[in-house]
Amino acid sequence: MTYSSFLIQFLNGLASASTLFMVAAGLSLIFGVTRIVNFAHGSLYMLGMYIAVACAEKLGFWWAIPIAALGVCAFGALVEMLLLRRIYGAPELLQLLATFALVLIVKDYALWQWGPDDLLGPRAPGLKDAVEIAGLRFPEYDLFLIVVGPLVLAALWLLLSRTRWGTLVRAATEDREMAGALGVNQKWLFTGVFALGALLAGLGGALQIPREPATLMIDLSVVSDAFVVVVVGGLGSIGGAFAAALLIAEIKSFCIGLGFSKLTLVAEFIVMAVVLVIRPWGLFGRKPGGTRAPGSAERPLTPPSARLLAALGALACALALLPLVSGGYVLVLMTDMLVFALFAVSLHFIMGPAGLHSFGHAAYFGLGAYGAGLLAARAGAPMELALGLGPLAGGLGALVFGWFCVRLSGVYLAMLTLAFAQIAWSVVFQWDAFTGGSNGIIGIWPAPWLSSKTAYYYLTLLVCAAAIAALWRALYAPFGYALRAARDSPLRADAIGIDARRLQWAAFTLSGLFAGMAGALYAFSKGSISPESMAVPRSVDGLVMVLLGGIQTLTGPVWGAALFTWLHDAASREIDYWRAALGGVLLLLVLAFPQGIAGLATRWPSSR
């Protein structure tokens, strides 16, 4: 690499860092004050892009930028007043779920308004040319972006350190209750901060349009990039967000510049991993104060009652007899339900008893599915072998990612699991030669003796029932007790010799293995596998299943998975914009039961 191309890549990185910084700073600010991790922050960025492209056609580029930023800002304020304001007291998981519902709704709105195709933005008038730097051409617009980033940083710094409003924001970030007790009007402060965060995201998106097209996929990729930046920089630190955005953007730029664009994600992963090992709360972050203990009010685990065992036995008989009375479509749907029941139970295993809130569980489902699919389709392994070995890919992925994840807790953990899942997804999505890229792998069929829907249904029933029973058994065993001990009181667990981290790591790996098993069964039931099966929405599906059934119950995830799979199936067949419909239902549920959808299920004693 010559000196001049080195310089150009460096400048490229600086330009990319500017917009990344704006998104991450907004996310960080909002979290600092409201304690809400805004999953929909990438959606605000996407909205900024689309509005800017649409306005630029009619009003010209330089008008479109502020209009898009202000439009997104107004939308943010509205969201805060109508939605978030009602759920500040709700458990963390439900808040995240609500913002994810927004992701779904915004995505379908963009689809409806602007269509499925990518929208190319115009180039910026006055900055269309390139300048010569060290003998190479570099776009003027990118130089402009390099200047804008530090300007925004400076403006934010002035706003936060030199205005009364900024003092209030800092006070609320430092100690929310104290600020409230001193008479700060929290309502408008929160709205203002959310609107500012939205403005930054919208501005970042709008400024990006000359460099890349607006797409419907950008929301989740931007938000997971922002998560990486925030985790590396330290939650709540604007300076940290800037430094981390520079670091991440430079790494990306150099990987692409050196011709290793495929390694970008791996490099990003390694940087994040190194930072987290050295400084678990990010470069400029501080260890968060006590995280909310979700299990503090949980009742002791009682052995399954005779009634519940009888009900489960009856259910097993009914499921075994099902193929006698129905076939075809019902069996396919039931197979899906069983697979997702195992997926949800494996997620509950770490979320409930271990208290590790994973937002990227689909990664292990997908790794298991791809593991089995690749063995069968690429290596020509017999189906039985592929099904047996495939889940190990999920377990292995969880072993590696879990090592980092169990070092964090609370929202840091949630963001890290999501970022890992996004990385795993991108690798599968981009690695055309091996994984088939966006097309996935086709022709993953079961062995002849299992090729009928009925035979495969029985196999799934058998494997899922055994796997779920094994996971439950582990929760009744000392292992499960020790996990709950480490969750209930880390202090006490440490003081009676329990190595919480090692146990949690083992639980994470085990959970990944069983999710991988569900994935492998899924691959053979569909005959094909695509990256969609491990994308972020699938992870959120798992969360919804667990929360729907009740996180404090063992059997809850099973009922939640069955209900969700059925609803999803019905909605996606009947409704065009089913994502938005699903998002709407989620929002209604969260607003109607801000203390947890689980509360519904726990009222029925038979379900625990």
Next chain:
Amino acid sequence: MAVLSVERLSKAYDGVQALRGVSFAVEAGELVAMIGPNGAGKTTCFNIVNGQIRPDAGEVVLEGKALTGLAPRAIWRLGVGRTFQVAATFGSMTVRENVQMALLSHERLSGSLFLPARNLLVEEADALLGDVGMADQARRACAELAYGDLKRVELAIALAHRPRLLLMDEPTAGMAQEERQALMTLAASLARSDRLAVLFTEHDMDVVFGFADRVIALHGGEVIAAGAPAQVRSDPRVREVYLGDA
């Protein structure tokens, strides 16, 4: 030989010297109270012995084995039990399961995936609960206990692996007067019958002078007096620190 011997411990936080060369020892079967005004270094000293903080200099030795630099869970395995200022128990478990958990960990069974935990070591757990007078509440959820009872459960947990040394950080904080006496009487009798060494910090002087065999007074990170309760009580420096007498 002393069960616990602490030699020349020093610790500074950001330039503030919290401990300066603190040394003392605790013998088997004796209750030693550590007193001192807020900021005297009691908690720092305690957390070093327990392994939560590393000292800048000095040694902590348990029956000839160096504890300095070990993690709390390793120190626990060597025979140190601990109760906390705010009782730390497992809220989602019953009273019995709390004690079972400590016993399971002691037997190195906490990684086991197959045996049903609730049937393991039940008799041993109930015996410990009997010792602290909580046997009749073994099946209750820990989260619904009165605070005094919770403290007793915590004591049973701390004694589960038959420790040689019991550390109690403000054992009676947050309790009513009668409960204080009852808990300390219980701890003292258990310690004497097992020849256990007990080190506790305490603000309540009735508890200190009523139960301690020896008292160590800290001030400004240094031991200013140590010895029998009556001796420490009449020590001029202690009186100066507590009462402002000259």
